Amino acid sequence: MDMTRMKAGAKARGQLRAAVVGHVDHGKSTVVGRLLHETGSLPQGKVEAVAEMCRRRGMPFEWAFVTDALQAERDQGITIDSSHIPFRSALRDYVLIDAPGHREFIKNMISGSSDCDAALVVIDAGEGVRDQSRRHGFLLHLLGIRQIAVAVTKMDMIGYDADRFATVEREFREALGELGVTPGAVIPVSGRDGDNIAAPSGKMSWYDGPTVVGALDGFEVAAPATALPLRMPVQDVYRFDERRIVAGRIESGSLRVGDTVLFSPSNHAAVVKTIENWPRSAPVEGAEAGDSVGFTLEEQIFVERGEIVSHAGNAPVETNVFRARVFWMGAEPLRVGKRYTLRHNTAEAIAEVESIERVIDAARMDRTGTEEVACDCVADVVMRAQIVLALDPAAENPRTGRIVLADGFDIVGGGLIDMAGYPDQRQVMTRRSTNITEVEHRVSREERTRRIGHTGGVLWFTGLSGAGKSTLAIELERQLFARGYNAYVLDGDNLRHGLNANLGFSPEDRAENIRRVGEVAALLSEIGTLVISAFISPYRDDRLRARKAVGTGFHEVFINAGLEECERRDTKGLYARARAGEIANFTGISAPYEPPENCELVVDTANQPVEESVNALIRYVERHFPLVKPRR
Amino acid sequence: MQTRLDALESRSIYILREAFNQIDRLCMLWSLGKDSNVMVWLARKAFFGHVPFPLVHVDTGKKFPEMYAFRDRYAEEWGVELVTGDCPPVEEMDADLPPAARSAARKTAGLNALIAAHGFTGIIAGIRRDEEGTRAKERVFSPRGAGNVWDVRNQPPEFWDQFRARVPEGAHVRVHPILHWSEIDIWRYIQRENIPIVDLYFARDGKRYRSLGDQDITSPIDSTASTLDEIIAELEVTTVSERSGRAMDHEREDAFERLRAAGYM
Ligand SMILES: Nc1nc2c(ncn2[C@@H]2O[C@H](COP(=O)(O)OP(=O)(O)OP(=O)(O)O)[C@@H](O)[C@H]2O)c(=O)[nH]1
Ligand SMILES: [Mg+2]
Numbered sequence: 001m002d003m004t005r006m007k008a009g010a011k012a013r014g015q016l017r018a019a020v021v022g023h024v025d026h027g028k029s030t031v032v033g034r035l036l037h038e039t040g041s042l043p044q045g046k047v048e049a050v051a052e053m054c055r056r057r058g059m060p061f062e063w064a065f066v067t068d069a070l071q072a073e074r075d076q077g078i079t080i081d082s083s084h085i086p087f088r089s090a091l092r093d094y095v096l097i098d099a100p101g102h103r104e105f106i107k108n109m110i111s112g113s114s115d116c117d118a119a120l121v122v123i124d125a126g127e128g129v130r131d132q133s134r135r136h137g138f139l140l141h142l143l144g145i146r147q148i149a150v151a152v153t154k155m156d157m158i159g160y161d162a163d164r165f166a167t168v169e170r171e172f173r174e175a176l177g178e179l180g181v182t183p184g185a186v187i188p189v190s191g192r193d194g195d196n197i198a199a200p201s202g203k204m205s206w207y208d209g210p211t212v213v214g215a216l217d218g219f220e221v222a223a224p225a226t227a228l229p230l231r232m233p234v235q236d237v238y239r240f241d242e243r244r245i246v247a248g249r250i251e252s253g254s255l256r257v258g259d260t261v262l263f264s265p266s267n268h269a270a271v272v273k274t275i276e277n278w279p280r281s282a283p284v285e286g287a288e289a290g291d292s293v294g295f296t297l298e299e300q301i302f303v304e305r306g307e308i309v310s311h312a313g314n315a316p317v318e319t320n321v322f323r324a325r326v327f328w329m330g331a332e333p334l335r336v337g338k339r340y341t342l343r344h345n346t347a348e349a350i351a352e353v354e355s356i357e358r359v360i361d362a363a364r365m366d367r368t369g370t371e372e373v374a375c376d377c378v379a380d381v382v383m384r385a386q387i388v389l390a391l392d393p394a395a396e397n398p399r400t401g402r403i404v405l406a407d408g409f410d411i412v413g414g415g416l417i418d419m420a421g422y423p424d425q426r427q428v429m430t431r432r433s434t435n436i437t438e439v440e441h442r443v444s445r446e447e448r449t450r451r452i453g454h455t456g457g458v459l460w461f462t463g464l465s466g467a468g469k470s471t472l473a474i475e476l477e478r479q480l481f482a483r484g485y486n487a488y489v490l491d492g493d494n495l496r497h498g499l500n501a502n503l504g505f506s507p508e509d510r511a512e513n514i515r516r517v518g519e520v521a522a523l524l525s526e527i528g529t530l531v532i533s534a535f536i537s538p539y540r541d542d543r544l545r546a547r548k549a550v551g552t553g554f555h556e557v558f559i560n561a562g563l564e565e566c567e568r569r570d571t572k573g574l575y576a577r578a579r580a581g582e583i584a585n586f587t588g589i590s591a592p593y594e595p596p597e598n599c600e601l602v603v604d605t606a607n608q609p610v611e612e613s614v615n616a617l618i619r620y621v622e623r624h625f626p627l628v629k630p631r632r
Numbered sequence: 633m634q635t636r637l638d639a640l641e642s643r644s645i646y647i648l649r650e651a652f653n654q655i656d657r658l659c660m661l662w663s664l665g666k667d668s669n670v671m672v673w674l675a676r677k678a679f680f681g682h683v684p685f686p687l688v689h690v691d692t693g694k695k696f697p698e699m700y701a702f703r704d705r706y707a708e709e710w711g712v713e714l715v716t717g718d719c720p721p722v723e724e725m726d727a728d729l730p731p732a733a734r735s736a737a738r739k740t741a742g743l744n745a746l747i748a749a750h751g752f753t754g755i756i757a758g759i760r761r762d763e764e765g766t767r768a769k770e771r772v773f774s775p776r777g778a779g780n781v782w783d784v785r786n787q788p789p790e791f792w793d794q795f796r797a798r799v800p801e802g803a804h805v806r807v808h809p810i811l812h813w814s815e816i817d818i819w820r821y822i823q824r825e826n827i828p829i830v831d832l833y834f835a836r837d838g839k840r841y842r843s844l845g846d847q848d849i850t851s852p853i854d855s856t857a858s859t860l861d862e863i864i865a866e867l868e869v870t871t872v873s874e875r876s877g878r879a880m881d882h883e884r885e886d887a888f889e890r891l892r893a894a895g896y897m
Pocket of ligand 2: 028029030064078079098099100101
């Protein structure tokens, strides 16, 4: 950046964006109109024009008409869509967003408030905290707005009563405190008369806190996330001339010429050659969060829209399954199994709602069923995308930790990503060595089958801890061996003593554990062994990867007893300890179990004795792995 | 650290790049005023010196001669693809509108004809939220339905810079890359970037134009601001609204909303 730019830009004052929200008719637009008036922000003639509009409608003067600009809004006395209006205090410039309070227009409230630095919640002193006061408060929190002030307005209508004010303040703090919403200031005001809006009111000498303008001046403008790791979603790749320019906005961190950058999820890396600019002045050496940039690379690798640029040592998570806390605005409820277009920065994917873990109606702060999520509700859902995405948990990076869901043309929801309990798949997907040539065996599969007496294969048991995987596996191994099968059990605890001794129980380590088991099972089955693997293997993707490693001969067997039954059995006492919080990431309790969708066999151990289950398995093996007469 | 102008510019560039990536048949309205010149400049920044879509001038035939001269000079100098379209006579416009609004409606009709002729599905327009009450409620990507109407009572949600760029057959989307700028931001940016503008904005004989429309329905304001510094200083203290010289804004309470609902910018 050259000095002339610095100087010219510095003259402009800072600007803070603040949303004015709250229940319908509580007096938001009135506060806004009056605030503009009090701070001298209305253009000449505006007050006279509003007086004329009100006279024509035969009604008293209405400050709300300053921002309620639509005929329908004025005629019905209600705000329909958010207005963005500039105003200035002695300290700095503002954009106030006067949001609608009617439940029907929540989507307009969200559209207006989503990128604000702060918010003012307006509450009618007489009515107190109502549905949308709570819902808006909760939504502000989800949108990441932490600087909140409350204006308890219409104090003129309750005789400036300090006790009533204290009651409303307590109500608000109680209703929203548990969500983590803590207001900076709670201010008694009269929007209509301008008390405590820009100047302290003589009618409420019992109050000695800030005015509304004073509270706003106390907030800070959010700065771009320069301190977080580099994230730049690729917006486009341009070839207008001889240059091939990768374009996008840096959402966090910073970038310098000469940096090696990684593109995820393609996992290609390259060195940044130049940062381009126009008009072409002095070369740009670096850029940071907030900048829309374009750069060229030293090597021509394939890059497309939707990838995320990071530094190699600090890359985003790669996954196609994650949990999200979603706020829903669709006319149709959000349903399990339904497909949506998922947008994550510039990436887009088809994604399915796999499960709904809980639903919160923020207005009443209660939970509803988990079948579907109605409009205006918030829910924790598990999403499964058809492709792998590069993303971050919202708690780590708000800019790359959020998604939007669309149904057809329409945007129907937004959500914050939470990866707790789900693995980063980057490790298991990345092949590190590339210069490998496989040897060709000169013993054929058929020859091995004739020697051993049956084809090799894998019975991949999956199910909760305590469902009976190991019991059945050991019994089945014994009985199959007796019948002439070369059967061998791969069991979790056994492998963890050796091959997998360096792995723990974090989601990533579990994924790696299963990847290794899958590869070992594949080798053994190729030798001709009938492998029985007994692992919880809770993630569908991990099992799919094992299936791919093994190829034909892979049989997924769901050992199913249901969580309640497993917990009742609790043979190892693990469930009790997990419930007590002694074991983290325990499947079924504090980590997810994804039941199979299309497995080859289900064994219901809740409703039949062990022998019956084993017999069913033997019949299954005899059908799929018939014995041939061995030849030596 | 980003300055305020850097932040405004970066967001505008992001919007322009989204529009270019997401919309097939895209054009940019070039009214020749200060805002649309800033917008063209931002496009050249976004696309590294190129403007990868046509600039459309809907010609009412009643612009100031200085504006036509400006158009022809910079269309050539910047190497842009210029598309012009004419407007039907005022007699064909809604007779129920007050006179200035009726005259302004010609521009909507001219634009609609161009949209139909070229099959545009995205139109980039340089309106700002601080200009006027209904513009204060606009989306960055604002859909226009069949007949190019704006359904202001049912606008789609828009947040986290995720835009609704795709529209059904027969509809189009208006893209507003400088919606979040204010008048004074525009002038500071013109100064910082040295962007050419028509001389009519600078005071001569105690008058200057603050907003440029058709000759017969736009009047100059009293001003002695004849340099960029002086214009910025004037705007820092003025309490006169930017569009005070636009006759159509003051004829009837609902006139401007009706114009915009029917497709005006
Ligand atoms: N007496 C009195 N009346 C008020 C005050 N503030 C607002 N009102 C009245 O309350 C009604 C609703 O005010 P608005 O400002 O339109 O309410 P709002 O919160 O913006 O409503 P929506 O945007 O539709 O949710 C109007 O009739 C106002 O005149 C106040 O401080 N005192
Ligand atoms: Mg309102």
